[in-house]
Amino acid sequence: MIDLHYWPTPNGHKITMFLEETGVPYRLIGVNIGTGDQFKPEFLKIAPNNRMPAIVDHEPAGPARGGAPVSVFESGxxxxxxxxxxxxxxxxxxxxxxxxxxxxxxxVGGLGPMAGQNHHFVQYAPEKLKYAMDRYVNETNRLYGVLNKRLADREFVAGDYSIADMASYPWIVPHEKQQQNLDEFPHLKRWFHAIKQRPATVRAYEKGKSVRPDGPPAMSEAERKVLFGQTAANVK
Structure with missing residues (x-):
């Protein structure tokens, strides 16, 4: 059994997509990042960077051989x-x-961080800074172009469906919030809809609703402080 410490964000969805594809037994443990669950001591023991997702595999060598649990943080x-x-x-x-x-x-080094900054400055920043918004919207656009070109002559990112696709797909889901038009990227759009229709993808996103059934609410000032006001003091 795997414990998945999770919140329905792009990085969280990556892991449920994999687990639903493979049928590995797992248990969802909600980590409400808006209320600060990621700073709780018990969570920091397995995820010292105070970011979800993280897993604890209670049968790392298989049920026949047992062994001490293994914890892993960082979605990649x-x-x-x-x-x-x-x-x-x-x-x-x-x-x-x-x-x-x-x-x-x-x-994990490009599309996620750049789209994440796009989300921050376009959706959440209290000041609309044109330079920052243009910087990250344009860089997101460039990365969409890289992915579109890659998919021009293949069905999936690395040939057969793989963890490379599972990692990228959730970061394309909020393309409208990223101010990106999929019609400008036909190969990426074809790939996106193929993954969206996979039964495991559908199940993975439904699992997110079990943790946060009403979807993301408007962000309060308290949640903004938790998410964007972190310093080293939060993880000491």
């Missing part, structure tokens, strides 16, 4: 761990494996 590391655990969605062939991993890291 969790996807690699789960892929290696299950032998699914990360190729064994060295060339195909490198292909999937480099696009996974493209997402």
């Amino acid at each position: 590391a969790i996807l690699v761990y789960l892929a290696e655990k299950t032998g699914r969605f990360l190729p064994a062939d060295v060339r195909a494996r490198v292909d999937a991993l480099q696009w996974l890291f493209w997402q």
Whole structure:
């Protein structure tokens, strides 16, 4: 059994997408990032960067052999761990494996952070700073273009459906909030709708509703302070 410490954000959805594809038993443990659950001592023990998702695998070597639980934080590391655990969605062939991993890291180092800053300055910042908004909307647009070009001659990012696709898809879901038009990226749009229609994707997003059934509310000043006012004092 895997405990998934989770909130329905793009990084959280990555992990439920994988788990729903593979059927690995898991239990959702809500981490309400708006009220500060990510700073609780018990959560920091498994996720020292005070970010979800994080997992605790209570059967890391399989039920036959047991072993001490393994905890993993950072969504990219969790996807690699789960892929290696299950032998699914990360190729064994060295060339195909490198292909999937480099696009996974493209997402965790580029698409996610840049789209996240886009969200912050366009949706949440109390001051609308044109320079910052233009910077991150334009960079998000560039990254969409990179992904669109990559998908011009292949069905999925690294050939077969893989953790590289699961990592990127949730960051494209809020494309309208990112001020991006999928009609400008036809290959990405085709890929996006193919993943959206996968039964495991549908189930993964439904799991998010079980944790936050009413969807994201308007952000309060208290939540804004929790999410955007963090310093080292929060994790000491």
